[in-house]
Amino acid sequence: MFHIDSMKLLLGFIVLWPLAGFLINGLGRKYRSKKAIASYACSLIFASFVVSVFAFFKVNSNGGEVIHYFDFIRVGSLHIPFEFQVDQLTCIFLLIITGVGLLIHVYSAAYMKEESQEHYGRYFSFLNLFIFFMLILVLGANYVIMFIGWEGVGLCSYLLIGYWFKNNEYNKAANKAFIMNRIGDLAFLIALFWLVNKLGTVSFSEVFQAQNLQRLSSGDITIITLLLFVGAAGKSAQIPLYTWLPDAMAGPTPVSALIHAATMVTAGIYMVARSNALYSLSSLSMNVVAITGLATAILAATIALKQNDIKKVLAYSTVSQLGYMFLALGVGAYSAGVFHVMTHAFFKALLFLAAGSVIHAMGGEQDIRNMGGLSKKIRITFITFLVGCIAISGIPPFSGFFSKDAILLAAFEHNKILYAVALFGALLTAYYMFRLFFLTFSGSFRGKPEQEQHLHESPPRMTVPLIILAILSLVGGFVGIPAVLMNGGDRLSAFLSPVIPIQTGETVSHSTELALMGISTLAVIITIVIAWLNFRHYRMKEEKGFGKILENKWYVDELYEQVIVRPIAWMGNFFSSIFERSVVDGMVNGVGRAVQYGSRQLRLLQSGQVGSYVLLMVVSILVIFIIQFFLRK
């Protein structure tokens, strides 16, 4: 059936189906029923998912390949083809994007059902467009194609954060996300130009060739990798560009789950993992990545301790987990980072969707101080949320344990201090997640009575994705189970080895590895017990002292406001009101006025007296003669 060039066809279908969904739903949103819109969107993503599974098996047996579609840019010596590269790393992302994307589409169909038909169509068309661009991002065989997807997902993120565009706060959040991403994108672009300048190519297969890497000086590599990392930090919400992600929670909850937890924000990790050949050559960049990641992980975790909006806690948790992934990349454990991307996609999508279910049950309430005691009322959501919390906290055998443990182990091998701080962050994670959990589900209900009346479990279209994701969160970690626990373990690293070479440095002994696992598990369990003691019966109280600083997110937004936004706004104001008005307008109006004045004077010459014209003519001719004969020499 696919005998011509089956991979070419497969990848084309993977990408084109979501695009078709975007066009059908986007253009026909006024004429199609909500049911039709949802079924089209979901079935097209499902088709994409099925093809991705095919592609996965093909890659598993035949290895990766690069497929040429057409020439994208051909200028002088610069040649950028439109190519897709499908290999082990891409496959994992393909499955995450289409698989989790499918579940979230199904969930959205029920979650968004109160929207009017036109907006419903708009929502699904954006969601499909997002999947399309995300697939382009991970399939692109060179940095330019990746950049197309990179910009595209940024656009969709903007559109979906500002989905409820009648609320101006949401529009501002969308703008914030877009503008902060622009900073990163600019760095990405510069890195791209740098590569073109130095190597004349941006294709992964060519850039990562050994002889091409040797042509780059170590300074070049450091600059390129650092610039790429700034790009990744923008997209993946790392210090100092992380503040857009919590605000991005303005979008609908499934959007937060899909874009701002499971897929788009991991694009930065994908990019760094993809560029591992470059990063491995610059220890400075690696250290920057690791330290930035760890700092972000800790900072976001501390903020999450005191947030009261259910989605904000999850958002900061996402930032924190992304920090862990960058820590893994920075210590050279690329496959551990990708592993955590995968497990995180499962449990964070689960947590967000469960949070959406909670919000749905509460009738739009997002403040966990007004929740409590929901465990009896919404049983499925409660259990799945618990699974998500355990998974993210890292208790075996849930998926988060294995991926987080792989990162912690890599950090331990690299540097003991990094390990200690990362472990501390992991405890914070367990603490704030279970604070969230206990505040939401245990104790007694603290909301309004009418909300209590309204409490109900979500429809199956929402709970089924939750259950599937909960199962994935439970078993998803087994693909990367470490060798120490099972014979033939580390299967993920082995699978990824064609793309990400396995590190062959000094490794810790098995007993140390087991001890580390025991320590982290024990510490996490103790932390959860502390959280249980503290938040089992929550009473609302005013935060003060350090807690207040944390509640206000270390005042980072205020700092940015003062240090960056205000001066720029002041400058803009200065330029618009003073510079523009006096200098630019002055110049333009001055020219106009000079011409007007001059012509008013010149007009007097046109007296209508023929004699004066002739006189002028004669005088001018005389002058020309004089110049011609006497002066021009």
Add this chain to the structure above:
Amino acid sequence: MGAMPVNYYIFLSLALFCIGIVGVLTRRNAIIIFMCIELMLNAVNLLLVAFSKMHHLKNMAVDATAGTDGQLFVFFIMVVAAAEVSVGLAIIVMMYRNTHSVDVNFLNRLKH
């Protein structure tokens, strides 16, 4: 003619031309201005003829027709000038009919 140096012609022509200019500049009567323009035109014609004759005398031995084209030119100019005079005089006649004057300063209406 061969004895007379070309300078004389030049001076005469220059004098005629200057008279013409001064006449155009100072007089207001359209007919006189017109005559002065003719004077200037003919000063130039005279110059053309004088130079062409000079040219002819100098290069006769090499080329029998040298310099004759300048004189031919003068005929053309005369024909065109005659045509121009007829048009110009017609305009002046029309002007007199309309304004009962041939004063050029009277004709500054186009300004407004």
